[in-house]
Amino acid sequence: LWWEGTAGSGTLHLLDQRLLPAREVWTQFQSVDEVARAISDMVVRGAPAIGVSAAYGMVLAARSGGGLAAARDVLARTRPTAINLFWALDRMRRVAHGGGDASPERLLDEARRIHEEDAQGNRRMGELLAARIAPGASVLTHCNAGALATGGFGTALSGIFVAHEQGKKVHVFVDETRPRLQGARLTAWELERAGVPYTLICDNMAASLMARRKVQLCVTGADRIAANGDAANKIGTYSVAVNAAHHRVPFIVAAPLSTFDLATASGQEIPIEERAGGEVTEWGAERTCPGRAQVFNPGFDVTPASLITAIVTERGEISPVDGPHIARMMAGA
Amino acid sequence: LWWEGTAGSGTLHLLDQRLLPAREVWTQFQSVDEVARAISDMVVRGAPAIGVSAAYGMVLAARSGGGLAAARDVLARTRPTAINLFWALDRMRRVAHGGGDASPERLLDEARRIHEEDAQGNRRMGELLAARIAPGASVLTHCNAGALATGGFGTALSGIFVAHEQGKKVHVFVDETRPRLQGARLTAWELERAGVPYTLICDNMAASLMARRKVQLCVTGADRIAANGDAANKIGTYSVAVNAAHHRVPFIVAAPLSTFDLATASGQEIPIEERAGGEVTEWGAERTCPGRAQVFNPGFDVTPASLITAIVTERGEISPVDGPHIARMMAGA
Numbered sequence: 097l098w099w100e101g102t103a104g105s106g107t108l109h110l111l112d113q114r115l116l117p118a119r120e121v122w123t124q125f126q127s128v129d130e131v132a133r134a135i136s137d138m139v140v141r142g143a144p145a146i147g148v149s150a151a152y153g154m155v156l157a158a159r160s161g162g163g164l165a166a167a168r169d170v171l172a173r174t175r176p177t178a179i180n181l182f183w184a185l186d187r188m189r190r191v192a193h194g195g196g197d198a199s200p201e202r203l204l205d206e207a208r209r210i211h212e213e214d215a216q217g218n219r220r221m222g223e224l225l226a227a228r229i230a231p232g233a234s235v236l237t238h239c240n241a242g243a244l245a246t247g248g249f250g251t252a253l254s255g256i257f258v259a260h261e262q263g264k265k266v267h268v269f270v271d272e273t274r275p276r277l278q279g280a281r282l283t284a285w286e287l288e289r290a291g292v293p294y295t296l297i298c299d300n301m302a303a304s305l306m307a308r309r310k311v312q313l314c315v316t317g318a319d320r321i322a323a324n325g326d327a328a329n330k331i332g333t334y335s336v337a338v339n340a341a342h343h344r345v346p347f348i349v350a351a352p353l354s355t356f357d358l359a360t361a362s363g364q365e366i367p368i369e370e371r372a373g374g375e376v377t378e379w380g381a382e383r384t385c386p387g388r389a390q391v392f393n394p395g396f397d398v399t400p401a402s403l404i405t406a407i408v409t410e411r412g413e414i415s416p417v418d419g420p421h422i423a424r425m426m427a428g429a
Numbered sequence: 430l431w432w433e434g435t436a437g438s439g440t441l442h443l444l445d446q447r448l449l450p451a452r453e454v455w456t457q458f459q460s461v462d463e464v465a466r467a468i469s470d471m472v473v474r475g476a477p478a479i480g481v482s483a484a485y486g487m488v489l490a491a492r493s494g495g496g497l498a499a500a501r502d503v504l505a506r507t508r509p510t511a512i513n514l515f516w517a518l519d520r521m522r523r524v525a526h527g528g529g530d531a532s533p534e535r536l537l538d539e540a541r542r543i544h545e546e547d548a549q550g551n552r553r554m555g556e557l558l559a560a561r562i563a564p565g566a567s568v569l570t571h572c573n574a575g576a577l578a579t580g581g582f583g584t585a586l587s588g589i590f591v592a593h594e595q596g597k598k599v600h601v602f603v604d605e606t607r608p609r610l611q612g613a614r615l616t617a618w619e620l621e622r623a624g625v626p627y628t629l630i631c632d633n634m635a636a637s638l639m640a641r642r643k644v645q646l647c648v649t650g651a652d653r654i655a656a657n658g659d660a661a662n663k664i665g666t667y668s669v670a671v672n673a674a675h676h677r678v679p680f681i682v683a684a685p686l687s688t689f690d691l692a693t694a695s696g697q698e699i700p701i702e703e704r705a706g707g708e709v710t711e712w713g714a715e716r717t718c719p720g721r722a723q724v725f726n727p728g729f730d731v732t733p734a735s736l737i738t739a740i741v742t743e744r745g746e747i748s749p750v751d752g753p754h755i756a757r758m759m760a761g762a
Binding site: 117118269271272273274275277280281284285288293294295296297298299300301302303304305307331332334335338339341342373376377379380382383384385386388389390391392393394397398 | 450451602604605606607608610613614617618621626627628629630631632633634635636637638640664665667668671672674675706709710712713715716717718719721722723724725726727730731
């Protein structure tokens with residue numbers, strides 16, 4: 097994901113993640129409505145990447161002369177769970193309101209700062225995470241928390257990339273991540289490009305691997321972390337965490353500080369997006385279940401803090417995961 | 430699944446389960462090699478149904494004049510995990526060796542007895558299981574352990590059908606069951622035909638439902654149960670059991686006595702079939718991951734006895750699940 101050109105005439109480029117790994121198609125965006133639709137339709141997904149894309153969307157809104165408040169509303173309605181979206185929109189709002197100058201140039205500067213900070217944070221998270229990966233270890237991950245999900249090279253995957261660079265011979269078990277297969281489509285694609293050895297599994301095979309002691313570490317991203325450390329992430333993450341606890345495998349969440357929502361006391365208050373049933377019942381033109389089937393399709397689940405060994409942020413590790421330790425990290429202490 | 434006609438000229442009819450729910454195609458089988466291929470290719474699946482089909486396959490072998498020992502070998506090589514296959518072949522062998530008369534007629538009598546006993550056992554299991562289902566309860570099941578998997582109306586699903594007949598207003602959460610989607614394709618199809626309300630979910634959503642207290646009971650079938658009560662079943666069952674234990678939801682296995690393998694001390698000794706990676710990576714003509722992806726695709730996993738609340742058999746319930754209680758039940762005490 098990148099911005100090309102000036103605030104006045106530039107464009108946001110997004111790699112259409114729905115088409116990977118079969119095709120690499122980049123699309124250019126010139127209006128905030130198009131960006132909002134790209135987020136809703138998951139052309140771009142991953143909490144930090146959604147935040148960065150929305151920030152660039154505000155630049156497009158400003159230069160079209162449309163109202164910034166209306167643009168914020170359109171973007172805020174796209175996906176309810178990822179808090180980074182609202183965090184990025186708040187940063188853009190502060191710039192707009194700061195000195196009255198909401199010029200596209202100033203907004204683009206801020207969007208670029210958000211993007212650049214995210215990328216730098218990824219690198220720092222990667223170094224912290226890599227320190228937890230022993231040479232020859234196998235790491236299990238769920239969904240995609242790599243370059244496609246962020247403004248840099250990833251949250252959960254950052255540590256894997258750094259460990260790989262360090263010659264640690266890390267191996268990755270990739271949950272395919274039903275229903276949209278972000279693991280099979282996106283994480284596998286990123287790992288293959290980086291030359292990191294990996295094995296694709298169905299989500300329901302992770303427990304079996306842990307029972308065979310094939311997994312030394314689980315790491316995922318997060319879409320929103322409550323003040324007490326409960327973490328919302330892609331549906332299926334919670335099952336990984338329960339199984340990791342049962343098998344005494346460390347379960348790590350990697351997320352920038354922009355993922356924390358101190359206004360939300362616990363995971364029970366995090367809104368969970370429910371998505372269309374067709375994501376579960378349809379494969380291209382084929383329907384895999386009877387026509388009248390009811391479907392439950394939450395996009396996310398919540399892993400309680402008690403099951404999270406540590407949260408790795410760009411400022412350091414939070415462990416144990418609880419309210420006081422989170423508050424201290426957020427305060428920069 | 431049914432046998433039509435005499436031993437001398439009859440045929441085995443199998444509903445091709447690979448085509449459900451889109452199409453209901455019945456295929457007739459006239460040779461043991463065809464039956465063996467149907468089992469390997471999962472035209473018919475489900476441990477008890479495999480056993481019954483193999484028994485009828487032996488009738489076809491006998492009337493063609495081929496050697497029965499060779500026919501047994503062909504059938505025994507089809508799928509290694511389900512013990513009911515070997516149990517049914519043993520029963521057929523005993524008939525063949527009993528008095529020297531291995532006529533197709535005598536073999537058909539025995540195959541029909543195996544079939545009929547399985548159906549009767551389903552009914553008794555159904556009554557025992559239904560007693561565990563409270564009115565208005567939601568039951569989660571994995572894979573398909575219904576009429577399509579047995580000689581009757583099911584093992585795990587039997588209790589749901591009986592509870593439904595009793596007017597208990599049972600609701601079923603159906604794990605889609607990756608990679609082959611037996612839940613979405615087969616269990617949903619059976620429940621819809623029976624008028625039982627159900628909701629289809631991806632396997633990785635079960636934990637989330639349990640956390641929301643939406644599941645009161647988990648019930649699955651089994652492909653082989655070791656002497657100590659460890660139970661092999663469709664991949665993903667173990668993850669359900671771990672999550673059920675974590676959320677204090679009872680986890681019940683329903684299986685006829687023919688599923689027990691007292692010669693196998695524990696689950697670690699149960700052979701686990703590994704299937705082709707294409708089951709995970711391909712959807713019809715579409716490949717959902719990069720071309721070089723390695724895949725791990727075990728067909729089954731093992732749930733330790735310690736996570737199983739009870740095993741329901743046609744002779745009664747085994748609880749707690751351990752070696753002595755299993756031995757007592759098998760001895761008919």
